[in-house]
Amino acid sequence: MSLTLYHGEPNGPSLTVLAALYESGLDADLVAIDLAKGERHSTAERNREVEMSIEGEGPVLVADGEPMADSVFLAQYLDEASGGSLQPTDPYARWEMEMWCRFIIERVAPAASLLGNRAHLTPKLQAISDEEFETLVGAIASADLAARWRKERAGDYPEAQVEDSREKIRLAVQRLEGRIDGDWILGAFTIADLESYAWLAGMVAIVPDAFVEAPKTRAWLARVNARDSVQQALARSPTGDPLHAWAPGPEINRWG
Amino acid sequence: MSEKVTLFHWEPNANSGKPMLALAEKGVDFESHYLDLLNFDQHKPDYLKINPQGTIPAMVHGDKVLTESTAIMEYADNAFDGPPLMPRDARDRWRVRWWMKFMDQWLGPSFSMIGWSIFVGPSVRARDPQELEAAIDRIPLPERRTAWRKAIYNLFSEEELAESNRRIGVGITMLEEALSKRAWLASDQYSLADVNGFNLGYALPLSQPDLANDEKTPHIMEWLRKIYERPATRHIWSMGRTPMVARVKILERGVQS
Numbered sequence: 001m002s003l004t005l006y007h008g009e010p011n012g013p014s015l016t017v018l019a020a021l022y023e024s025g026l027d028a029d030l031v032a033i034d035l036a037k038g039e040r041h042s043t044a045e046r047n048r049e050v051e052m053s054i055e056g057e058g059p060v061l062v063a064d065g066e067p068m069a070d071s072v073f074l075a076q077y078l079d080e081a082s083g084g085s086l087q088p089t090d091p092y093a094r095w096e097m098e099m100w101c102r103f104i105i106e107r108v109a110p111a112a113s114l115l116g117n118r119a120h121l122t123p124k125l126q127a128i129s130d131e132e133f134e135t136l137v138g139a140i141a142s143a144d145l146a147a148r149w150r151k152e153r154a155g156d157y158p159e160a161q162v163e164d165s166r167e168k169i170r171l172a173v174q175r176l177e178g179r180i181d182g183d184w185i186l187g188a189f190t191i192a193d194l195e196s197y198a199w200l201a202g203m204v205a206i207v208p209d210a211f212v213e214a215p216k217t218r219a220w221l222a223r224v225n226a227r228d229s230v231q232q233a234l235a236r237s238p239t240g241d242p243l244h245a246w247a248p249g250p251e252i253n254r255w256g
Numbered sequence: 257m258s259e260k261v262t263l264f265h266w267e268p269n270a271n272s273g274k275p276m277l278a279l280a281e282k283g284v285d286f287e288s289h290y291l292d293l294l295n296f297d298q299h300k301p302d303y304l305k306i307n308p309q310g311t312i313p314a315m316v317h318g319d320k321v322l323t324e325s326t327a328i329m330e331y332a333d334n335a336f337d338g339p340p341l342m343p344r345d346a347r348d349r350w351r352v353r354w355w356m357k358f359m360d361q362w363l364g365p366s367f368s369m370i371g372w373s374i375f376v377g378p379s380v381r382a383r384d385p386q387e388l389e390a391a392i393d394r395i396p397l398p399e400r401r402t403a404w405r406k407a408i409y410n411l412f413s414e415e416e417l418a419e420s421n422r423r424i425g426v427g428i429t430m431l432e433e434a435l436s437k438r439a440w441l442a443s444d445q446y447s448l449a450d451v452n453g454f455n456l457g458y459a460l461p462l463s464q465p466d467l468a469n470d471e472k473t474p475h476i477m478e479w480l481r482k483i484y485e486r487p488a489t490r491h492i493w494s495m496g497r498t499p500m501v502a503r504v505k506i507l508e509r510g511v512q513s
Contacts, residue, residue: 048430049354054362063347073353080346091334092320098327106361143422253399254365254416 001081003028006044006060008035009245010233012113013058013071015198018233020075020191024082028061032238035247036124038136038149051141055105056113056148057247071198072101075191086191093186100185100192104172104199105250111168112199113249114157115206120246122155148248161252169203170210176200177214183223197224202243259318261286264306266293267500268492270368271325272313273455276495278329278448280488282338286315290497294379299394310396326356329448341448348443355434355442355449359456363427366420367456370463372407373417381408428467428476431457435475454483459503481507 033039053069265272291297442449460468
């Protein structure tokens with residue numbers, strides 16, 4: 001099996017997949033790309049599934065010539081291809097893991113993405129010329145993803161939406177605080193821990209009040225951070241500052 | 257696992273149809289509890305005792321309550337004997353998951369926005385306004401309250417509907433492309449992605465006759481017909497109670513050419 005992973009800074013989806021790769025023990029060629037410069041649409045190998053991935057700017061894993069996207073599914077792929085143990089085998093526990101990951105993907109990631117991009121991507125995009133920005137966006141095949149890039153550059157986020165996103169982070173931390181079972185979210189260490197950490201680690205600085213009365217969550221964040229796989233993933237950061245690296249993520253539910 | 261299986265569902269269509277069809281393909285006998293979505297049965301106290309979120313479908317297996325249609329299907333595939341509905345190969349499994357997420361979160365909501373604006377909304381709009389407001393107030397999830405309010409009072413903007421129509425067009429092109437590469441949607445084996453896709457798209461030749469037809473999308477048409485011909489599909493679509501299920505007859509060979 002030949003694997004190449006095009007990954008961004010180890011934050012969000014790229015962190016999930018890099019850490020899952022190190023957990024799996026599989027060998028892969030690692031290619032660092034700058035997601036905030038749109039390099040997923042110029043440098044990474046692509047196919048329809050990569051272009052249309054609704055996760056937005058996540059990593060691309062090429063397995064035996066087939067480019068694949070979507071961090072949780074890439075983590076599942078790496079786990080299954082290596083015979084790993086990042087997913088429960090009991091069907092009900094497995095359902096719980098999948099439901100937890102969906103909660104992070106559908107509710108937490110869009111909120112974290114809005115807040116992270118507002119703080120860190122908008123200033124970067126406003127600093128580049130219109131021409132450079134149009135070249136970047138022009139390479140994006142998905143019209144709705146391109147529209148999200150334009151919104152991030154305009155940086156005009158309604159205050160109600162910003163507050164709603166903060167509220168979603170607070171609720172996620174509350175839920176986590178009630179759910180952590182021993183060391184990890186679901187008892188055993190799973191992809192749910194990686195995916196949750198990947199989206200929430202950057203929120204400690206952006207929504208600090210969410211974590212004040214959450215001692216179990218803070219201890220869990222430190223435990224995930226200390227894992228070998230996560231440390232190895234973080235060591236792949238070209239800038240050494242991955243929590244400030246954001247790029248457009250999944251869209252906020254169109255139904256409200 | 258021989259514990260009793262009970263499924264709470266509406267018509268064999270979209271989210272309700274997914275676990276119904278997956279269970280039938282697995283050969284699992286289940287007790288059927290029909291909830292009338294248009295009568296807001298899913299927000300009534302009896303059902304909220306089972307699924308406090310008030311979403312359908314839900315499945316009870318022994319003492320476990322499972323929700324979310326795609327996650328229920330994956331659970332059913334893991335928990336019950338019968339033909340596997342997930343391929344063994346890790347890359348094929350990735351493709352099944354990719355397509356299900358794409359349909360559940362990107363393409364499906366576009367279909368349902370159109371469906372709710374032309375069918376669900378008008379179906380309930382004529383009722384007593386106070387009764388409707390009370391029904392909306394009983395919906396547990398705020399995002400479902402928003403969705404129902406939009407459907408009932410026709411609050412979808414031109415822009416939203418246009419975007420949904422754009423996505424339906426893109427999605428049909430992508431389905432045709434994927435189905436021209438492999439025997440089934442995500443792999444060469446019939447899988448949960450096909451069960452999911454059929455529930456989303458079985459009425460496409462009726463609802464989008466200009467985009468989905470034998471000329472433009474022969475692979476989609478053949479795929480839908482092959483799924484319709486499976487005994488499990490026949491059985492599940494016979495469980496429908498409203499005229500809605502009759503739409504599937506467009507897939508009889510010879511009806512559309």
